[in-house]
Amino acid sequence: MTPPAPARPAVLVAPSAINGLGVFAAAAFSAGGIILPLDDSRVVDAQHPVPPGEEHHCDYLEAGRVVWMPSPECYINHSCDPNTFVRTTAGVRYVIALRPIAAAEEITYDYCINSSGDVVWQCHCGAARCRRAIHSDFFHLPLDLQREYLPLLDHWFRKERASDLARLEATLAAHPPQY
């Protein structure tokens, strides 16, 4: 069963060393803890275009659905060594801690998880394992990272990219991890 989400998001929005504003833990979280539910109600379509200058606060979901994220989630920055991931449960997407998170730590996820497209951008996350030039498509990640992130993929993405996923699983089976 999904643990109840906090009544009010236990996060703060503040300037980030990664980019612009970021989202920070207002309390400590355990691994697997829900940090906040995402509000995906602001669907962008012909009748409801995204306001100019707000394009970077959009998220790209199943079947081409685009949502204009509200605060605080619109301020979650990308990291190549993220401390959260996003998973849908009973129709609601939740930001979930990947590992214990201390109060005041910046909340990040890897934008390439559940992501398609052909956009390349420069990352300034500062992580030791920063990939620097980020290609938006999950299946462009280094193979070992695809292996690591595989359990984190959301159900809709697994369904939408089923044939790529099957190809990846066959490749991973043929190339066991090197320790």
Ligand SMILES: C[S@@+](CC[C@H](N)C(=O)[O-])C[C@H]1O[C@@H](n2cnc3c(N)ncnc32)[C@H](O)[C@@H]1O
């Ligand atoms: C969802 S917003 C995140 C909030 C953003 N910092 C702000 O103040 O509005 C996504 C945008 O933040 C920037 N961004 C997020 N993570 C980044 C990173 N690791 N490196 C460089 N820019 C990043 C990019 O411009 C991206 O389009």
Ligand SMILES: [Zn+2]
């Ligand atoms: Zn990075």
